[in-house]
Amino acid sequence: MQAYDLQMQKLRDTKQETKAIIDLLHISRDQNVLELGTGTGEFAIEAARHCATLHAVDVSPAMLDHARQKAKLQGISNIRFHHAGFLTYEHQDEPLDVVVSQLAMHHLPDFWKLVALRRIFEMLKKGGRFYLMDIVYSFEPGNYEDFFYNWIENVGQATGEEMAQDTAMAIQKEFQTFDWVIEGLLKRAGFHVEKAEYYEGFIAVYLCTCD
Numbered sequence: 001m002q003a004y005d006l007q008m009q010k011l012r013d014t015k016q017e018t019k020a021i022i023d024l025l026h027i028s029r030d031q032n033v034l035e036l037g038t039g040t041g042e043f044a045i046e047a048a049r050h051c052a053t054l055h056a057v058d059v060s061p062a063m064l065d066h067a068r069q070k071a072k073l074q075g076i077s078n079i080r081f082h083h084a085g086f087l088t089y090e091h092q093d094e095p096l097d098v099v100v101s102q103l104a105m106h107h108l109p110d111f112w113k114l115v116a117l118r119r120i121f122e123m124l125k126k127g128g129r130f131y132l133m134d135i136v137y138s139f140e141p142g143n144y145e146d147f148f149y150n151w152i153e154n155v156g157q158a159t160g161e162e163m164a165q166d167t168a169m170a171i172q173k174e175f176q177t178f179d180w181v182i183e184g185l186l187k188r189a190g191f192h193v194e195k196a197e198y199y200e201g202f203i204a205v206y207l208c209t210c211d
Helices: 002-011 014-025 042-048 061-073 110-123 141-159 161-173 179-188
Strands: 032-036 053-058 079-083 096-102 124-137 192-199 203-209
Touching (some): 014 096, 032 042, 042 053, 042 061, 053 061, 061 079, 096 110, 141 161, 179 192
Parallel strands (some): 053 079, 096 124
Antiparallel strands (some): 124 203
16 A cells, blocks of 8 residues: 555645645634545545544545554544445534545446435535546547557656556546536536636546535
8 A cells, every 4th residue: 555655646746735625625623524535545634634523435445444554653533434435435423514535436437426426415514515536538539549548658657567557447447537527417416616627638626515
């Protein structure tokens, strides 16, 4: 899991991203926050320093164990770890102020994305905020061969051949979708999309409110 963190650091500045998300969402000491797809806990651990309770959810027991150990080593005690996913997590606490999901929802087909988004909407209190970052295609489909080739090539140059192969496999096997699809699903789930930003043709960031 430590190797996974190191590989991600070659592709992303996770510390800077986390700080930007916390600032954007105005996470504060009196708030309850949920992260779906917490992975190795990079966001959860830092966000827990700023909120009352952080619920960290992931389908991988290994990832959760690693995140739990990292939190313990850093003296973070207000994270509740849950072995579950978008479709199975049952929130038993008071309604949430903030939900965050990064690079996880593309594992669901579009129908189940909508189910997941409606479940998230129901967990949030009125005025709550949802931050979604995911792999979403915003490039023109006509040049998809060159686009995917360049994407895989860039990953290989940054992290090595193994990650490039993993990226190629993910493109083939996972459920990435288009910008207009996700925006439609968010609205259909009940969210007001405050901000939608697209980067490099395959990364999207949405800031939504539960009105």
